[in-house]
Amino acid sequence: MAADTNKTRRIGDVAVSAIGLGAMPMSIEGRPDEERSIATIHAALDAGINLIDTADAYHLTATDVGHNESLIAKALASYGGDTSDVLVATKGGHVRPGDGSWTLDGSPKHIAAAAEASLKRLGVEAIGLYQFHRPDPKTPYEDSVGAVRDLLDAGKIRMAGISNANPEQIKQAQEILGGRLVSVQNQFSPAFRSSEPELELCDELGIAFLPWSPLGGISRAGDLGNQHPAFHTLAAELGVSPQRLTLAWMLAKSPYVVPIPGSSRPETIRDSYAAIELTLTADQVAVLDAA
Numbered sequence: 001m002a003a004d005t006n007k008t009r010r011i012g013d014v015a016v017s018a019i020g021l022g023a024m025p026m027s028i029e030g031r032p033d034e035e036r037s038i039a040t041i042h043a044a045l046d047a048g049i050n051l052i053d054t055a056d057a058y059h060l061t062a063t064d065v066g067h068n069e070s071l072i073a074k075a076l077a078s079y080g081g082d083t084s085d086v087l088v089a090t091k092g093g094h095v096r097p098g099d100g101s102w103t104l105d106g107s108p109k110h111i112a113a114a115a116e117a118s119l120k121r122l123g124v125e126a127i128g129l130y131q132f133h134r135p136d137p138k139t140p141y142e143d144s145v146g147a148v149r150d151l152l153d154a155g156k157i158r159m160a161g162i163s164n165a166n167p168e169q170i171k172q173a174q175e176i177l178g179g180r181l182v183s184v185q186n187q188f189s190p191a192f193r194s195s196e197p198e199l200e201l202c203d204e205l206g207i208a209f210l211p212w213s214p215l216g217g218i219s220r221a222g223d224l225g226n227q228h229p230a231f232h233t234l235a236a237e238l239g240v241s242p243q244r245l246t247l248a249w250m251l252a253k254s255p256y257v258v259p260i261p262g263s264s265r266p267e268t269i270r271d272s273y274a275a276i277e278l279t280l281t282a283d284q285v286a287v288l289d290a291a
Contacts (some may be wrong), residue, residue, distance in 0.1 A: 017273070128158050
């Protein structure tokens with residue numbers, strides 16, 4: 001681990017900012033215009049964020065597949081500064097037919113084709129971090145993760161992760177990948193804490209744990225303080241937003257936690273990133289754990 005794990009953490013052998021940018025809100029329902037989205041990504045980079053999470057399924061229509069990946073590639077290409085250390089983490093295995101639904105396809109054939117398409121949209125020689133998005137009941141888990149292993153072996157991806165996995169699947173993936181699993185991305189927030197066992201296992205194994213929707217999701221993030229009084233009270237005492245406090249709480253839970261709050265406005269990602277400057281006491285963490 002890096003010396004100051006409140007500011008920098010590791011995914012595999014790559015140093016990343018302790019807070020990443022979840023780019024999904026910029027491509028699904030209610031998405032902003034491209035200008036604001038690119039301004040948001042640039043604001044994240046300006047702040048010091050070098051981890052951006054995306055997926056090929058972050059789009060609206062069936063002809064819009066990979067919208068988020070293409071948006072990120074455009075934002076990185078138009079950024080005035082150095083982007084050589086930016087880790088773009090994408091995912092495959094979810095499908096949006098265009099009718100508003102989310103379906104699954106974890107077949108090796110789909111994973112291979114999806115990764116190839118993501119690689120082209122991102123405009124890279126190898127994807128920095130590729131994550132199997134969600135287990136597909138129609139496909140044996142070992143087949144889906146095996147397809148990710150094949151991508152790793154072929155040099156199409158530099159690192160491999162999984163998402164929406166339980167402890168048994170984490171252990172299984174680690175075995176299938178030959179000890180090369182570097183990250184697990186699960187839902188985790190003050191309102192959704194059932195991924196505590198996965199967080200604890202990742203801490204034990206030394207694998208990065210990436211909480212998705214850490215602030216409760218797109219429609220609920222702004223109301224976090226009202227929904228969780230303990231977070232509201234302590235945030236007021238510290239003079240910070242409940243959202244910033246929530247991310248600081250997650251950072252305090254394990255040096256392997258790397259939250260990826262979604263954002264579609266420059267000001268919200270700046271506030272989220274400022275959580276790296278907020279260090280909580282053990283007593284404060286305990287209060288929030290019990291809330």
